[in-house]
Amino acid sequence: MLKKGSKLNSILTGTCPKCQNESMYQDKNPLHLANVLKMNEHCSHCGLTYQIEPSFFYGAMYVSYGLNVAVGVAAFIISFVILGTTLKTAFISIIVALVLSFPFVLRFARNIYINMFVSYDPNFKNK
Numbered sequence: 001m002l003k004k005g006s007k008l009n010s011i012l013t014g015t016c017p018k019c020q021n022e023s024m025y026q027d028k029n030p031l032h033l034a035n036v037l038k039m040n041e042h043c044s045h046c047g048l049t050y051q052i053e054p055s056f057f058y059g060a061m062y063v064s065y066g067l068n069v070a071v072g073v074a075a076f077i078i079s080f081v082i083l084g085t086t087l088k089t090a091f092i093s094i095i096v097a098l099v100l101s102f103p104f105v106l107r108f109a110r111n112i113y114i115n116m117f118v119s120y121d122p123n124f125k126n127k
């Protein structure tokens with residue numbers, strides 16, 4: 001499933017979408033919150049510029065919105081439907097889930113967004 005060359009591999013690991021040889025981020029750990037959005041400008045293997053156009057990653061906000069809705073719905077279903085908590089507890093669990101997942105959502109949104117525009121190509125070289 002996580003073979004090199006699949007988009008899922010790049011999305012889950014945050015590697016360069018073109019060559020998948022190195023991380024796009026300066027700090028691989030999304031839990032270091034100060035560095036969560038610090039990205040390298042280029043891939044040092046293939047030379048791909050991650051910021052395809054100015055403010056490219058603003059578009060990832062829409063992906064992030066979708067991911068946050070998915071996290072919220074999942075938290076609600078788990079607490080209200082499966083665990084049978086009260087409505088108030090269910091809404092608190094949604095907020096807790098969104099706060100805890102936010103560094104991962106931020107990165108996954110960027111990873112998904114850049115993978116919508118860039119495909120895997122092991123022979124790509126940007127001069």
Ligand SMILES: [Zn+2]
Binds near residue numbers: 046
């Ligand atoms: Zn690369």
